[in-house]
Amino acid sequence: MAFNKILLFSTLASFLSLGCVQAKVHYHRWEITYQYKSPDCFNKLAITINGQTPGPTIYASQGDTIVVEVNNSLLTENTAIHWHGIQTGTIGTPWMDGTEGVTQCPILPGETFIYRFVVDRPGTYFYHSHYGLQRSAGLNGMIVVKVPEGFKEPFRYDHEYNILLHDWWHNSTYDQSVGLQMPGNQFKFVGEPQSLLMNGRGRFNCSLAVSGYCNASLPECTPLTITVAHGKTYLLRIASITSLSALSFEIEGHNLTVVEADGHYADPLPNVVSRKPGTPTGTRLFNYYGIPRGRVPPTILPSGPLWNDTDYRMMQSWATRAHPNFIEPPPAQSDRVIILLNTQNKINGFTRWSLNNVSHDLPHTPYLIAMKNNLLHNANTLTANNSETHPWHLHGHDFWVLGCGRGKFNPETDPTNYNLKDPTLKNNVALQTSGWIAIRFKQIIPACGHFIATSNLIFSWVWGLCLKKVLTG
Amino acid sequence: MAFNKILLFSTLASFLSLGCVQAKVHYHRWEITYQYKSPDCFNKLAITINGQTPGPTIYASQGDTIVVEVNNSLLTENTAIHWHGIQTGTIGTPWMDGTEGVTQCPILPGETFIYRFVVDRPGTYFYHSHYGLQRSAGLNGMIVVKVPEGFKEPFRYDHEYNILLHDWWHNSTYDQSVGLQMPGNQFKFVGEPQSLLMNGRGRFNCSLAVSGYCNASLPECTPLTITVAHGKTYLLRIASITSLSALSFEIEGHNLTVVEADGHYADPLPNVVSRKPGTPTGTRLFNYYGIPRGRVPPTILPSGPLWNDTDYRMMQSWATRAHPNFIEPPPAQSDRVIILLNTQNKINGFTRWSLNNVSHDLPHTPYLIAMKNNLLHNANTLTANNSETHPWHLHGHDFWVLGCGRGKFNPETDPTNYNLKDPTLKNNVALQTSGWIAIRFKQIIPACGHFIATSNLIFSWVWGLCLKKVLTG
Structure with missing residues (x-):
């Protein structure tokens, strides 16, 4: 052919x-x-x-x-x-x-x-x-x-x-x-x-x-x-x-x-x-x-x-x-690490996607005007071992995909295997079933991206503005 | 029984x-x-x-x-x-x-x-x-x-x-x-x-x-x-x-x-x-x-x-x-007469209800804040002799029903038969097929009512605020 x-x-x-x-x-x-x-x-x-x-x-x-x-x-x-x-x-x-x-x-x-x-x-x-x-x-x-x-x-x-x-x-x-x-x-x-x-x-x-x-x-x-x-x-x-x-x-x-x-x-x-x-x-x-x-x-x-x-x-x-010819290496260190555990959850009796057990509701005043959300509580999941492929997308910025893996993210050992040499820049990445993925991004101007949400997930931010609390799932 | x-x-x-x-x-x-x-x-x-x-x-x-x-x-x-x-x-x-x-x-x-x-x-x-x-x-x-x-x-x-x-x-x-x-x-x-x-x-x-x-x-x-x-x-x-x-x-x-x-x-x-x-x-x-x-x-x-x-x-x-025991007579004279001909009409190719050939679109800024509508043009109708019963309702105020009749309203002779003695006060009245109805109301405070609209219709207002032009159908 x-x-x-x-x-x-x-x-x-x-x-x-x-x-x-x-x-x-x-x-x-x-x-x-x-x-x-x-x-x-x-x-x-x-x-x-x-x-x-x-x-x-x-x-x-x-x-x-x-x-x-x-x-x-x-x-x-x-x-x-x-x-x-x-x-x-x-x-x-x-x-x-x-x-x-x-x-x-x-x-x-x-x-x-x-x-x-x-x-x-x-x-x-x-x-x-x-x-x-x-x-x-x-x-x-x-x-x-x-x-x-x-x-x-x-x-x-x-x-x-x-x-x-x-x-x-x-x-x-x-x-x-x-x-x-x-x-x-x-x-x-x-x-x-x-x-x-x-x-x-x-x-x-x-x-x-x-x-x-x-x-x-x-x-x-x-x-x-x-x-x-x-x-x-x-x-x-x-x-x-x-x-x-x-x-x-x-x-x-x-x-x-x-x-x-x-x-x-x-x-x-x-x-x-x-x-x-x-x-x-x-x-x-x-x-x-x-x-x-x-x-x-x-x-x-x-x-x-x-x-x-x-x-x-x-x-x-x-x-x-x-x-x-187009490698743009990520910063070798992040200033802050935020771990987000993504599950399907019951929130007040309703079935919701949630991050660290918190379900998202858009505020009446757009975030860009007034950022006021807190992420609280520990995580649970609606159905044990229930997980499926779900894309995550960052608005307004690109990010480096530093690593991914099966099972629960280990903050001690997994970062040692990050690809800091030639990761590609992306703005959209699929989180696979019961896996995790680590991304890193530079915040260029003081505006914050937000995510459309499955599974254990870690985002590694240079510094975060939107998310006020760092919690481990 | x-x-x-x-x-x-x-x-x-x-x-x-x-x-x-x-x-x-x-x-x-x-x-x-x-x-x-x-x-x-x-x-x-x-x-x-x-x-x-x-x-x-x-x-x-x-x-x-x-x-x-x-x-x-x-x-x-x-x-x-x-x-x-x-x-x-x-x-x-x-x-x-x-x-x-x-x-x-x-x-x-x-x-x-x-x-x-x-x-x-x-x-x-x-x-x-x-x-x-x-x-x-x-x-x-x-x-x-x-x-x-x-x-x-x-x-x-x-x-x-x-x-x-x-x-x-x-x-x-x-x-x-x-x-x-x-x-x-x-x-x-x-x-x-x-x-x-x-x-x-x-x-x-x-x-x-x-x-x-x-x-x-x-x-x-x-x-x-x-x-x-x-x-x-x-x-x-x-x-x-x-x-x-x-x-x-x-x-x-x-x-x-x-x-x-x-x-x-x-x-x-x-x-x-x-x-x-x-x-x-x-x-x-x-x-x-x-x-x-x-x-x-x-x-x-x-x-x-x-x-x-x-x-x-x-x-x-x-x-x-x-x-x-509850008669409240209307003013014997109106300061202004507005005649509204209500038809089904083609406006820019679209089927619309219209008043004096003008179809209504709500402005982005509510009327109460900015009243800026003009009623223009002469009237026509989508289908000759097509008419049906349709209610008219005035918001925020009551009106007297002074008269009604079949056919086209005659501004010369019909007002002589107005009931100015004991008309009931209403805020809703049905305009019958190919008929007309005359109402009168006092504007109590400078806010305007609006109408939800059929047929030849006359509203007799004490004075109008919303409607800038008086036209005869």
């Missing part, structure tokens, strides 16, 4: 001196509305941007300024849009991060909020509502930041494609949130998604629809086909905005090489990479020129790793190192 | 000097949440107060103060609660009226708003969300204001019951609002309600449910039974918070007497009193003591007036006069 180079680009950075390159300003005007959509052939209300879900892809070059005028045309719901992976904190505009309750008050129905921020690193990013479950309801999209003209990435490719992955439910996010917020035995889990969407397209088996409108012949839900040519190298910009599912991504019969993650060039890395059984497989056609579009491959669908085989993931996560 | 006195009390006022009667303060703490409810046996998400829909009835005596702490525990939706019929404008607390976009900013998720107002007239009132379609989704309830101890109403009764009428749909208010807000041919009408609820109970025929969960044996949807004794007189406090349906109310084999409307005693009036065909009939059991509860009456259900026979309604509306 001539075609064997596919580069994975899930968020990419560069430390280029921009010199005299002219930065541009990109204006976008978005109207947020509910619309009936059938992304997987099943008709339901989705939250859209200018009538579309996913929303429009934002394209820019490093150093450009993005201006997005967000008009909230929802009837009774507020909103806020977060720019995932954009270092709003580092570049001096933390109030443009779009995190309701943290960096801003929500945008009310009928109101307009104008986001303005600089994209200071090339890479693949995404945006989504950071309010309630609106992200899951369709309010999301991609951001592609290219290197400026005349500059080159440390890898070669002929063409590129964007791939946005999403898990999709047929009931409303209202149904979901009410069930999740019920106390005690009334708690109702959302269950596995009905479909996996790729670039807003999926394929639900309409014969399984017990109610509602499902039409398998809608053009809207024609499966995504990516057409490629023999002998060419393709850069795939992949973003996952799933709410529940931890996905594996593979292309049958092809090797994939990770070249970038979270806006930082990676030492080229062969790639392999689920959540609990029941997550549907999202199969799409990878079509070579010359083969009629839509023809079903004669091969049997590869099964992929087992849902609970997290070794693949842990391995890939740990094996991702900074590109040799 | 010994039992023939039933008094209808739909909102009641008194101009008593309270003297040394001690006024009380009634505190209520409400938590607004979405909950699964089956008021008509069909399970759906409803907006509740302390887990209930309708919400708790507020009981007070004339002159008392009501304090309601509203905690918005919805996930992404704002709210605001309006106190229908309470003269918040007249009693100096217009900012407590609860009308989002008019008197207050919305209450955000996680926030608390404390309403505090005086109930200055005995009568039957109600409250409901004044934000989006939340009222229809279940956020409503009754307010009963009694005469102070030692005082008497100008009629006699032995017992009383509250009756809250509501039209109920099985799809969500999100579905409804998206359909209503679509442009051109995509406009989708909500259709007739699936059930009529009486005190939050209805009865849907579960065999007609094509999807969802419907269970006819739930105690929650046992039909309401009102048990009465022979020879006694009952005061029925009736409130309708329907969104679409104009209802007729009758009790088989009994005469009803209207004794009060909108907080004002009426000259006792025999009562008879629909929207388009298709509104389900909401039948409940009116049970005498000694007859086992739940037994189905042997008689055939009376058919009631035809949906388009609005003569009954017009007659009753016009025949309602102030109680002889």
Whole structure:
């Protein structure tokens, strides 16, 4: 097979001196509305941007300024849009991060909020509502930041494609949130998604629809086909905005090489990479020129790793190192160590994610205006030995992944094995089942990141501002 | 039949000097949440107060103060609660009226708003969300204001019951609002309600449910039974918070007497009193003591007036006069006449209710803070000769109903027939099909009412503040 180079680009950075390159300003005007959509052939209300879900892809070059005028045309719901992976904190505009309750008050129905921020690193990013479950309801999209003209990435490719992955439910996010917020035995889990969407397209088996409108012949839900040519190298910009599912991504019969993650060039890395059984497989056609579009491959669908085989993931996560030409070593010492034990917990009878036994409620006044949360009490867990893969994401800053491991973090011995030489910079990292992960970050300006939360976890901060107490799980 | 006195009390006022009667303060703490409810046996998400829909009835005596702490525990939706019929404008607390976009900013998720107002007239009132379609989704309830101890109403009764009428749909208010807000041919009408609820109970025929969960044996949807004794007189406090349906109310084999409307005693009036065909009939059991509860009456259900026979309604509306002992005549002259032609219209391709061809959008800054709307252009109508019954309600003030009629209002001749002698004071009046109605009100304090809107209509204001232009339809 001539075609064997596919580069994975899930968020990419560069430390280029921009010199005299002219930065541009990109204006976008978005109207947020509910619309009936059938992304997987099943008709339901989705939250859209200018009538579309996913929303429009934002394209820019490093150093450009993005201006997005967000008009909230929802009837009774507020909103806020977060720019995932954009270092709003580092570049001096933390109030443009779009995190309701943290960096801003929500945008009310009928109101307009104008986001303005600089994209200071090339890479693949995404945006989504950071309010309630609106992200899951369709309010999301991609951001592609290219290197400026005349500059080159440390890898070669002929063409590129964007791939946005999403898990999709047929009931409303209202149904979901009410069930999740019920106390005690009334708690109702959302269950596995009905479909996996790729670039807003999926394929639900309409014969399984017990109610509602499902039409398998809608053009809207024609499966995504990516057409490629023999002998060419393709850069795939992949973003996952799933709410529940931890996905594996593979292309049958092809090797994939990770070249970038979270806006930082990676030492080229062969790639392999689920959540609990029941997550549907999202199969799409990878079509070579010359083969009629839509023809079903004669091969049997590869099964992929087992849902609970997290070794693949842990391995890939740990094996991702900074590109040799782009190593930026972390501080050898941290000023402060904060250990956060992440569990599913019962808090006042309600099922909640918790950190050191404390469940999170956003304050009425956004954190950026008034930081006033304490982390108290020792940790317990809802169900013994219950743990699953969960991503952690830092807003506004990048961090170094210093180490990870199985079982409980040992503050005496584990830090001696930290990688302080060539860890990659990231802003998103998966904490694996019953494992721990240590990160380190420099706080550049006095604004604080916050985390979206599984399992034993350690964050090693240079110095912390948001978290007032250091507790050991 | 010994039992023939039933008094209808739909909102009641008194101009008593309270003297040394001690006024009380009634505190209520409400938590607004979405909950699964089956008021008509069909399970759906409803907006509740302390887990209930309708919400708790507020009981007070004339002159008392009501304090309601509203905690918005919805996930992404704002709210605001309006106190229908309470003269918040007249009693100096217009900012407590609860009308989002008019008197207050919305209450955000996680926030608390404390309403505090005086109930200055005995009568039957109600409250409901004044934000989006939340009222229809279940956020409503009754307010009963009694005469102070030692005082008497100008009629006699032995017992009383509250009756809250509501039209109920099985799809969500999100579905409804998206359909209503679509442009051109995509406009989708909500259709007739699936059930009529009486005190939050209805009865849907579960065999007609094509999807969802419907269970006819739930105690929650046992039909309401009102048990009465022979020879006694009952005061029925009736409130309708329907969104679409104009209802007729009758009790088989009994005469009803209207004794009060909108907080004002009426000259006792025999009562008879629909929207388009298709509104389900909401039948409940009116049970005498000694007859086992739940037994189905042997008689055939009376058919009631035809949906388009609005003569009954017009007659009753016009025949309602102030109680002889409580006549408060209107000013003989108005300082200003404003004629408002109310039509269904196409505005920029969208189907909208409109006044003099202008459709209403709430400004971001509530009116009470910044009144800046102009009414412009001449009137047209979406469909020729299309007209239906629609209620008009004035917030914060009462008005006199001076006249009403069929056809187009004639500003030359119709005012000569105004009733300036004994019109009843109201805050709510039904405008009948292709008719007009003239009202007059005194603006007590410089705050303005606003209207929730059908057909040719004239409001005669003593002086207007909100409406900047006077136009003739």
